[in-house]
Amino acid sequence: MSRLVLTGMNLVAVGLLVFALYFPRHRRRDLVVAYLGVNVGVFAVASSLSSGTVGAGLGLGLFGVLSIIRLRSTELDQHEVAYYFSALALGILGPLSGTSIWTVAGLTALILAVMYVGDHPRLLRRYRRHVMVLDTVLTDPVALTAHLEQQLGARVHAVNVERVDLVNDTTVVDVRYSRPKAASGAARQPAETGATR
Structure with a gap:
């Protein structure tokens, strides 16, 4: 799978997650920087270390370690935790998936769709x-x-x-x-x- 295509898909996906979903709804600038940095950093590390033998273990290890470090550093609301894990998942998904580009695109779209619906202002708004x-x-x-x-x-x-x-x-x-x-x-x-x- 082309590394350039994966990189472009990740940047578009995290851009949509942060600038089309999170920031217009919650207006917290410091977490915009955090989500972008975590996503791109995880994507870069996962891309450089990915291989057929360490892919799954590396993905779970990065997910767990970064979650512990990030979630212990400050108090986050539950919707902010959900966006944080989505940014992590998007960063890990492409480099470590080992599947076709269409599968990665579908899973990326699924994450974005779930966040769009789950955090929609009209859902359970009362x-x-x-x-x-x-x-x-x-x-x-x-x-x-x-x-x-x-x-x-x-x-x-x-x-x-x-x-x-x-x-x-x-x-x-x-x-x-x-x-x-x-x-x-x-x-x-x-x-x-x-x-x-």
């Missing part, structure tokens, strides 16, 4: 997650759920109490909820949110 700091101590699950539903104007599906501070009279909760179907496009921001994820 469902939200917030880490909230409440200005009262609430430990009863029923009362806590009712309070959160009143504050959010939404149906609470799950709530996890992360911290209770009896001195400052606060409760930190991780809440999963869904907005009503008739709600406007703009999400209602809770007044007591200390941190949002």
